[in-house]
Amino acid sequence: MKKIRIFINGFGRIGRSAARIILENPELELVGINDLCSFEQMAYLLKYDSQYLSLPYEVKLQNGLLSINHQTVKLFSHHNAADIDIEALDIDMVLECTGVFLTVEANRAWIKNGAKRVIVSTPPSDAMPTYMFGVNHHEYQQEPIISNSSCSANAIVPIFKIIDKCFGIRSAMMSMYHSYTFYQNLLDNKHYSTEIRRTRSATQNIIPLASTAAKATEYFFPHLKGQFHAVSIRVPIPATTLYDLSINLKSSATKEEVNRQLVSQAASVYAGILDVTDTPKESSDYIKSPYSATINLPFTLISKDNLLRISAWQDNEYGYAKRLVDLANAIGQH
Numbered sequence: 001m002k003k004i005r006i007f008i009n010g011f012g013r014i015g016r017s018a019a020r021i022i023l024e025n026p027e028l029e030l031v032g033i034n035d036l037c038s039f040e041q042m043a044y045l046l047k048y049d050s051q052y053l054s055l056p057y058e059v060k061l062q063n064g065l066l067s068i069n070h071q072t073v074k075l076f077s078h079h080n081a082a083d084i085d086i087e088a089l090d091i092d093m094v095l096e097c098t099g100v101f102l103t104v105e106a107n108r109a110w111i112k113n114g115a116k117r118v119i120v121s122t123p124p125s126d127a128m129p130t131y132m133f134g135v136n137h138h139e140y141q142q143e144p145i146i147s148n149s150s151c152s153a154n155a156i157v158p159i160f161k162i163i164d165k166c167f168g169i170r171s172a173m174m175s176m177y178h179s180y181t182f183y184q185n186l187l188d189n190k191h192y193s194t195e196i197r198r199t200r201s202a203t204q205n206i207i208p209l210a211s212t213a214a215k216a217t218e219y220f221f222p223h224l225k226g227q228f229h230a231v232s233i234r235v236p237i238p239a240t241t242l243y244d245l246s247i248n249l250k251s252s253a254t255k256e257e258v259n260r261q262l263v264s265q266a267a268s269v270y271a272g273i274l275d276v277t278d279t280p281k282e283s284s285d286y287i288k289s290p291y292s293a294t295i296n297l298p299f300t301l302i303s304k305d306n307l308l309r310i311s312a313w314q315d316n317e318y319g320y321a322k323r324l325v326d327l328a329n330a331i332g333q334h
Helices: 013-023 039-047 104-110 151-167 213-218 255-266 318-331
Strands: 004-009 028-034 059-060 065-068 071-076 093-096 117-120 146-147 168-180 207-210 228-235 239-247 274-277 295-296 307-314
Touching: 004 013, 004 318, 013 028, 013 039, 013 318, 028 228, 028 318, 039 059, 039 065, 093 104, 093 318, 104 117, 104 146, 117 318, 151 213, 151 239, 151 295, 151 307, 151 318, 168 213, 213 228, 228 307, 255 274, 255 307
Parallel strands: 004 028, 004 093, 028 071, 093 117, 117 146, 168 228, 274 295
Antiparallel strands: 059 065, 065 071, 168 239, 207 228, 239 307, 295 307
16 A cells, blocks of 8 residues: 655644654654755754654664655755645645645645645634544545644544434534644744734743634534634643533533433543543543543533533644544545
8 A cells, every 4th residue: 555645834843743653653754854954954853753762763864864764754944834845755645734834825834835725723713624644534525725623623523423423502602722832932032923822931930812713613613603712721741631511511411421321432432532530640641542532431420400520631732633643644645
């Protein structure tokens, strides 16, 4: 079988996590990377990672080519896709991981340059079709440019799908205790965001920020438009997210009934996507977890007025990158 040939644009936390996952899959081949940092930094940051440790392959850089475990990857450093000569690379899939190009039009240059498909690793700002592996990827309509939504939506949507199907959802509030990201300051300093809280040190503060997770989640629940609300509470750790979901149910249920459905569907419909646990583990225990979310069963609670609380963990970088690569593999077979 011909390997799916993948190009990564944007070699940050998601791009590098995706590269590591691609290198472990014999059905996939990483053929090119574009980023504005130096080639030396691309090689170094792929080989060494403070969270995921050293890549267990030899990494060599020579003449703009990255050799990884006898696999050759062409490196580029361009602002615009239109300036990148990728035709000779015979690219099946571009993973757009910069977080900058959020519309179909902004990504059309990849298709014009010869790539067959593009997956954007963030919610779009236009009507770009959005697919999530394990949720609706089987409905893929051969669109050349699609989104894989956000890390938070990938964690939340499968859980909400189960609850809405089994008990019905009226509305929901989502609090995400999210590790800090590179777009925050290490120390108090000026910041170019309109959210003034981003000027404060991510390593010294708990910082509540606005979140796009509610809108990203609504995409998959059009009948609940306007009924989801979310806040991202940035905490001073470098990896993983804890989701605290408060859901107003349509029908009555018990904690045992809810957990029974979560356990059953995590092992069947969402096998490999969701996991469950009753072990008292903490954030660092979920670093490099391949699941979109691991549901913390003892923390499931329900009140007399059908207000349900569900708690779940996610490695918001590696777990999301795993779904991104899963989606690329799935639609690349078409």
